[in-house]
Amino acid sequence: MSDKIMFAFPEVMDENKEVVKIESRGYKKAIKSFQNKYPKLKAVMVEWYNNNKLNHKLQKLPMGRKKKLEG
DSSP, X not given: OOOOEEEEEEEEEOTTXXXXXXXXXXXXXXXXXXXXXXXXXXXXXXXXXXXXEEEEEEEESSOSOXXXXXX
């Protein structure tokens, strides 16, 4: 059995007019891969199933560090 979870982004329609779905091991990894594909979005609704219960959350983008380390 796989430990990956399917995360759906229902408000964002792809070129194929389908809901964007990303399979990932965690919420943060799914959001990071999504924001790489759609860098201009400011917020997105995320849906996923956990223990056969539908969860959803409005996530502000970009998610991650605000400051970058200087070399």
